Amino acid sequence: MRGRRLRERALRRVGERWAGERDEAGERGQKRGGQPLHAGTFDRRRCAGQGRTAPRPLAATTGARASAAVEAAGRSDDRPVRARPMTVRLAADAGRWQGARVARTKKSVAPSLLVGDIGGTNTRLALYDASGDRPLSEAVFRSREHASFEEIALPFLVRSDAPHPAIAVLGVAGPIKDHVAAITNLPWRLAERELSRRLKIARVLLANDLVVGARGCLHIPRASIAPLTERRPRPKESNLAVIAAGTGLGEARLLWDGARHLTLPTEGGHADFAPRSAVEVELWQFLAERHPDHVSYERVLSGDGLGALFDFFAARAARVPRAIERRLAEGDRNAAISELGLARAFRPAARAVDLFVEIYGAEAGNLALRELALGGVFVLGNIARNLVTARRELFMKSFLKKGRLTPLLEGVPVAVVTDPLVGVRGALALARELAARGDDDDAPRRRAPSRRS
Incomplete structure (x- = not known):
């Protein structure tokens, strides 16, 4: 207690000499016109690397000004003799503390x-x-x-x-x-x-x-690529294509200009859905009743599209068991259809998953032809990670079924990107x-x- 009183008395001497020097930030409570500082109050932040508490009144008197303040306090006739060494130490500590605090602030404000x-x-x-x-x-x-x-x-x-x-x-x-x-x-x-x-x-x-x-x-690690072909996509010096079915269907192109890839958007997911078989013709008619204005690939290759495929096949079934109905009513309906289809626990769900993957592969092949993406095709999204990897044979069979151009597509690498943060x-x-x-x-x-x- 006696040591603390001595420190407070020494600080009061310094504060009275320098009451007119207001802290630039205006945060220390000093007042102009020779009024005394709030001496004896301490900031509880620790001095950087010093292990001591820094006095609040000395926050503004750093460097040479702190030294001058100490010397001025030392010339006072009524100063207690033992206070000066403590004042010197506290003033020096305050200078180091203030400098360290400013350095941290400058580092932290980098946008x-x-x-x-x-x-x-x-x-x-x-x-x-x-x-x-x-x-x-x-x-x-x-x-x-x-x-x-x-x-x-x-x-x-x-x-x-x-x-x-x-x-x-x-x-x-x-x-x-x-x-x-x-x-x-x-x-x-x-x-x-x-x-x-x-x-x-x-x-x-x-x-x-x-x-x-x-x-x-172009920046994902090798471990985040699950190839569907023997060779992985070759980004350098080749065109690439990207397709992703999720809430909607997205498509994009990476065109090589001789030095780098130019990334160009498309709205190809909204192109006309083109049936390839009698079943797909019936599917188109089924979807046209729901969307009379336009049936696009996104109406099939999306989360809601998977649900529509299930409805299409369920309408052909005699009935849907109550246990299946309850499961579909709980939580994410499209996710439940995916799980039932992959497990082949209910035939309409299994057929919906299979046809979804087949049409997905066909449209990925269309995209590879349109962009001449000989460097490869990347398939993105949670649906691809779950369905395409599990039904890769169906996907690749439809991808390659392009008649006279099949030999060309046989040399195109295809891979699923498993990193959910690829967009970030x-x-x-x-x-x-x-x-x-x-x-x-x-x-x-x-x-x-x-x-x-």
């Missing part, structure tokens, strides 16, 4: 990178450090449970301890026109300028979800390019925030 993959089922968001090498925060949200993307993004940014991002790259499941995207299977509208303003992010880029997925295919990887690659390239006059921009808001 992060926000990347995301926005789909009809899930929205995946991640924050990376400024270099894009280290993930700082990640989360997955159910898209349909939220009224807008901002309802997801704002709480995600606020709750994260990461620095506020300066760049955001978001893959969206839908066409983008004039920097505005409408999500095909969600009532969401995303505009780059509005997101930049509302999220307080200087640079926002919207990209097609299959574009970021395709870019991610692609968005991160684009974000790093934006960060390296700097300003883009055509991009919507705003003043970057100095700190997280």
Whole structure:
């Protein structure tokens, strides 16, 4: 107690001499006009590497000013003799503590990178450090449970301890026109300028979800590729194609320009569904009654498409057992159909899964021909990881059944990408390019925030 009183008395001497020197941040409670500081109050933060508590009044008197303050206190006639060494130590500690605190602040305010993959089922968001090498925060949200993307993004940014991002790259499941995207299977509208303003992010880029997925295919580890052919896709010096059935059907192309791949979006999933057999003709008629305006491949190759295939075959069955009906009514109906079909526990479900995979393989072969993707075809999405890998023979048989062009497709490698974050990887690659390239006059921009808001 006696030592503490001596320290407080010494600090009071220093504070009275330097009451006019207000702390720049205005956070220490000093007052102008020679009024005394709140001497004797201590900040409980530890000095960096010192193991001692730093005095709050000395936070502003660092470096040479701290030394001058100590010397001024030393010339006071009524100063207790034993207080000066303690004052010197505390002033020096305060200088080291203040310098360390500023260094940590400068490091922490380096803006992060926000990347995301926005789909009809899930929205995946991640924050990376400024270099894009280290993930700082990640989360997955159910898209349909939220009224807008901002309802997801704002709480995600606020709750994260990461620095506020300066760049955001978001893959969206839908066409983008004039920097505005409408999500095909969600009532969401995303505009780059509005997101930049509302999220307080200087640079926002919207990209097609299959574009970021395709870019991610160039950066995934070897272990995340499950080949369906003897050879793996050859990214370098060849065109590539990417297809993904999920909430909808997405397709994209990676065209080699002689130096690098150009990633281009398509809306090929909305092309006309072309039946290949008598059963598929009946399926088309069944779907045309549900969708009289247009029957596209997405009406078949999607989560809801699998459900429609089951309904098509179940309508041919005598009846659906009550146990099956109860299982379909519990939880995710399409997932239950997938499980029943793979286990061959109910014939309509098994036939639905088989035909789904066959049509999937046929459309993947169509895409390989359209893009002349001799380097390979990547198949993305949770459906591919579960159904295509389990029925790979059916998939490849339909992929190759192209008449006179079958020999050409026999040399095209095909692989399923098992990494669920492939879209996030692609968005991160684009974000790093934006960060390296700097300003883009055509991009919507705003003043970057100095700190997280």
